[in-house]
Amino acid sequence: MKIITPATETDFDKYYRLRYDVLRAPWQQPRGSEIAPDDATATHALMLNEADDPIGVCRLHLPTPAEAQIRFMAIHPQYQGQGLGKKILTYVEEKAREQGAQYITLQAREQAVPFYQRAGYRVVAKTHLLFGEIQHYQMRKDLIK
Template identity: 45%
Template structure:
């Protein structure tokens, strides 16, 4: 891969590609219906889509605005052929910069257990156990103070 771009999907084509990748990575492998991809927080979220040089959707992420001070990272998904290349890290940094622009001070998220290490590498700390998704994917609640200091 030679280049990539990060956009905030706007056109119906971009939004379709964004939701399709979210579905394929985060829902389809567990036989969940397409309708399960969208949740109650879509309208209060900034959506992020990464495309490769051919315009193919390769990563997604999202900053959900929970309050004047708190954001939530959701829908982090990298196409399976592109994992471990630093793309998820780029999407996460984009989200954190957006949160800072909006003067949010703290980010929370519910991490799938296999992704906990990824978030730890970016300075997130596990603070509690969270829910079990589809009866098989344990989640851990994690948080990060965007401007340093204790959480």
């Protein structure tokens, strides 16, 4: 297993394929819905297995110098529950620190809330319903105490 910053077209194909397969396809969303307009200015993390297949993705973006936002966090279903989500989360948190962020915010799907709580995030507010059914919660973790 390794985590890379996607750089080539092949890397980005793998990155967006996993995003789509885990976060969009199960809700019959169209291809292209996995791409965000501000992806070009974000930091991306791609986890690959021994065969270089994509098994994890995560995105970091700083809307202000102090705030880092995590979005599009996904582990391939066959690789969930093995500590890999924690690994890629720790990796992007380190990137946030390197970029000078003081805290991280994210919108967690309800079923992922315990995963983020385990990593030190707290629920700030109940927020939107995605695709009419996935309840989200805003969560936050301070990087500087």
